Amino acid sequence: MSAPVAVEAYELTRRFGDFTAVDAITFQVAEGEVFGFLGANGAGKTTAIRMLTGLLAPTSGRARVAGHDVYTETEEIKRSIGYMSQRFSLYEDLTARENIRLYGGIYGLTDAQVRARTAELLRRLGLEPYADAPVRSLPLGWKQKLAFSVAMIHEPRVVFLDEPTGGVDPITRRQFWEMIYDAAEGGTTVFVTTHYMDEAEYCDRVSIMVDGRIAALGTPRELKERFGVESMDEVFVRLARPEAGAEDAS
Amino acid sequence: MGTLRALLRKEFLQIARDRAMLRMLVALPLVQLLVLSSASTFEIRRASLYVVDEDRSGASRGLVERMAASGRFEVAGASVSMARADEALLDRRVPVILRIPLHFERALVRTGTAPVQLVFNAEDGAAAGVLRSYAGSILSTYSAELGRELRPTFQAVAGPDAPPTPGVPRIDVRTRAWFNPELNYHHYMVPGILVVLVTVVATTVGAMNIVREKEIGTLEQLNVTPVTKAQFIAAKLLPFWVIALADLSVGLLVGRLFFGIPVNGSLLLVFGAAAVYLLAALGIGLWISTVAETQQQAMFLSFALNMVYLLMSGLFTPIQSMPVWAQWVAQLSPVKHFIVVMRAVLVKGAGLADVTVPLLVLAAYGATVLTFAVRQYSKTTA
C-alpha cells in the first residue's frame, strides 16, 4: 500500500448485548480507491459503516477515517466525509434545489458556491426541469443520483454509500456507477456496501462479510482465482455456504 | 452561522408546506380561544326558581318579587307542595327551590328574624354555590329594606344611618374589589386560556418533531454532518418559537377585540415574558422528543404533561386551594408562572419589578431544559 490510507480498521468490533454484529474486522482502503464492502443482508455491513461514519461507537478495536479516530474525533470525520444511507434521507417534502441548498449550507459552502454548485448539479443530472418539484415526486433512480450528488457537495475525501442502488433498473445502476468512477477519479475514496454481487466487479477491491467477520479481502480477480470460479456471485456462495461449494466442486 | 441559517430555512419550508400542521398551529387555537373563552364564566343568568310559599303574606310576596326583579332568577313554578318542587328539582327542571314557611311575616315583625329554605341541586356544585351567593345578597338587601319598614325604631338607633349612640357598637364595613371591579370573568380567563392553548400546541408539535425525523431516517443524515447539537436544537426550537409568539400576539388582539381584556401594564413586558416562557415550554417539548423513541411515546408524554399544565396551573382552580404538595407540583409548571405574569401585567398593571420572581423561574427553567435537550441528543449512539 504505497498510496495514503483513507480508511483503516483494526479488529473493529460491535456487540449488542450477546449478539456480535461486527466481529474484529481488519482492513485498509487507499485514497482514491473504490472499495466494495460486500455481504448478505444482516452480515454486519451497515453496522460497520455506522461505526466508520461516527454514528455508532465501537465496542472495541480501532479505526481511522480520513486520518481521524472514530472514538475521539467523530466531528472531524463528519466534516471530511459524505454519506448516503439506504433510505436516501433527502427531505421528501423539499425540492431538489432546496435539498442541495440545505446541505451546501450545512457543509459551509458560501451562498455563491451553493448557487454555482446547484446549477452544475442540476445540469449534470438533467434535473433542471424538476428542480422545484418536491423530491417525493421524483422517480427512484433520480432520487438516488441526487442523494449521491448531495453527499458529494462539499468534495469530501471519503464518501460512504450504504446500499445505494437498491430497487432500480440495471441501466440506472450503470449510470450510478459511472458517477462513482467520476468521483474516484477526482480523488474521492468511495466506500460502498452492496448485496449485489455483480456490482463487486466494478470495484477496485472488495471485502466480503459473513456473520460479522471479513471472510475474504482482495481484488475481484484475485478472489475469483482463489476460489476457481467465474463470477463474484460464486465467490460469495463459496464463502457463505461452504457445504454447497463443496458439492459443486465434486 | 450558515449552518443554522440553512437548517432554519429547511424547518420553515417544511412547516409552510404542511397544511394540516399550519391549521393546528394557527387556526385551531384561535377558534378554540373564541369558543372556550365565551364558555368560561360563572355568571349565571336567569336561573329557574321554584317557589313554595306557605305564608302568602305581603312580606313573602315581596321576597319573591325581589328575587324575580333582580334579574338573576326567574320563577318557573310555584306550588304549596314541597313534593312537586322536589320533583322539579330531581328532574333538573329547576336548580333551586325557595320555600317560605308559614308565619314568615309574623316572625319577622315579632322577633326580627325568620328563616327561609333554599334547596339547591348540588349535582352541579359550582352552579349551586353561585346561585346561593346571589340569593344571599338579595336576601340581605331585602332584609335591610324590611328592617326600615318593620322596625323603624331600631333603625333609628342602630341602623347604618343612625346617629352615634354610645353603648351600641357599630362597625361600618366597606369593600373594594381591586383590578377587576366589574368581576368580569373574561378578563381573568382569556389570557390564561390563550396561554394554555398556545402551550399545548407548541409543546405537542415540538415533542413530535425530532422523533418524527428519528422514525423516518432523516435524522441519521443530519447526524453524519458537521451540524452541532446546539445548532440542531436551535433550528428545531426557533421556528416554533416565532410561530408561538405570533399565535400569542394574534390571540391577545382577538382577546382585546372580542372580550375587551384589559392591558393595564406594558405590552412589551408581556411579550418579553412570553419570549422567555416559550423557550421553557418549547424546550420541554423538545426534550421529550429527544427522549422518546416513537411518535406514540412522545404523544403520551406530551399528553400527560399537558394535562398537568391544563388543570394545575391555576387556570380553573386557585393554586392556594390545593393541598401543599400539589402546590409544589404546580410550581413545576412553567404555564403557572407565565399565567401569573400575564394576569399581573394585563389585569393588575404590574411592572417588571413585580414579576421578577416568576420571570427568573421561567428563565432558569428554559436554560435547564434546553441544556438537558442538547445533552440528551446524541449524534453518536453509545
Place this chain on the structure above:
Amino acid sequence: MSPLRGFVLKEFRHILRDRQTLVILLLLPLAQVVLFGFALRTDVRGVRLLVVDPVPDAATLALRGRFEATDVFRVVRVLPTTDDLAGWFRRGEADQALVMGPRFAQTLARGEGAQVLVVTDATDPNTGSTMQAYAAAVVQGYERELRAARPGTPAPGVEIVPETRMRFNPTLESVNLFIPGLIALVLTVVSALMSAISLSREKERGTMEVLLVSPLRPWQIIVGKVLPYLALGFGNVLSVLGAAWLVFRVPFRGSVLLLLAECLLFIVTSLALGVLIAARTGSQRTAMMGALMGLMLPTTILSGMIFPISSMPAWLQPVTHLVPGKWFILISRGIMLKGVGLEHLWRETLVLAVMTLLLLVAAVRSFDVRLD
C-alpha cells in the same frame, strides 16, 4: 365469523406484546384522576391577608384575632400604612387587605361607626367575591359578638336567615364535583388517542390497504381494532371508579352496574371519535394531535366539568350538546350523587348511544371509500 375472530385475537396479542405502552395505558388515567382529584379544589383557603393598622389598639387586635382564628385567612403582614398596598397584590404576595380606620376602639365605644375597609384582589372574580363575603362575614360576626355582650342593646333589625340545603352534595365537596368530570376527561382523551393511533398507524404503514382487500369488511376491521382498546378502557374504568370510591369516598348512591354500563358506552363513543379522526386525517402525527387538541380543552371547558353550562351564552349551549363528556357527566353525577336510575337518565343515555352510532357509521364510510 372466523376471519373476524382471528383478526381480533391478533390485535389483542399485538397489544399485549407492547408491555411499555400497556402499562402506561393502564396506569396513566388512574394516576391522573388521583392527582387531579386531590389537587382540584374550589373551597377558598389559605387567603393571605394584610392588615393595615396604623394605631393598633385592643379592638383592632381583637378583630385581627377573629380573622386568624378562622382556617380561611392567614395574616401575612401587619402594615402601618396603605402605601404600596397595590404592590403587594401585583407581586401576588397577598390576596386581601383589612384596613382599620382611625381610633378604632374609641369610635366603637362611642357608638360611632368604626371604619373597616376590606380590599380584595378581584382579578379572579369567583374567588374574589367569596373572599370578600367571608371577610365581611367575619367583621359582622365580631360586631354581633360585641353587641350581644352588652345587655340592653336593642335587638338587631330584620334578618331573613337562609337555611341552605345542598341536595345530593351537602358539603359541596370539591371531589364530588370534579371526579365525574375528571373521569370523563381522562377516559375520553385516552380512548380517542388509542384508537386514533392504532388506525392511523395501520393507514400510514399501508397495511390498511392489505386489510381492506382481505375478506374482512371495513366495519369488521374497525371492530377488530377497537375491541382490545375497549377491554383496556374497561380496565381503566374499574381502576378509576375504584379510586373514586376508595381514595376519595365519592358516594355511589345509584346502581354500580348501570354506572359501569354507561362508562363502557362512553368509552365506545370516545373510541369511535378516535376512529373518525384517524379516518379523516392523513398521517399518524396529525391524527394524534387532532385527537389530543380537539378533545382536551373542549371537554374540560364545555362539558360542564368546571363552568356551569347554565352560565354559558345562549349560542354556546347547543354546541355543548356535541361534547360527549357533557352527557356522561350528567349521567355519572345522576347515578353517583343522586342515586337515580335509567328512568331519569334514559334521555342522556340515548344521546350517547346515537352519537356513537353516527360516529361509527361515519368512520366506516370514510374507510369504505378508496384510500387516497
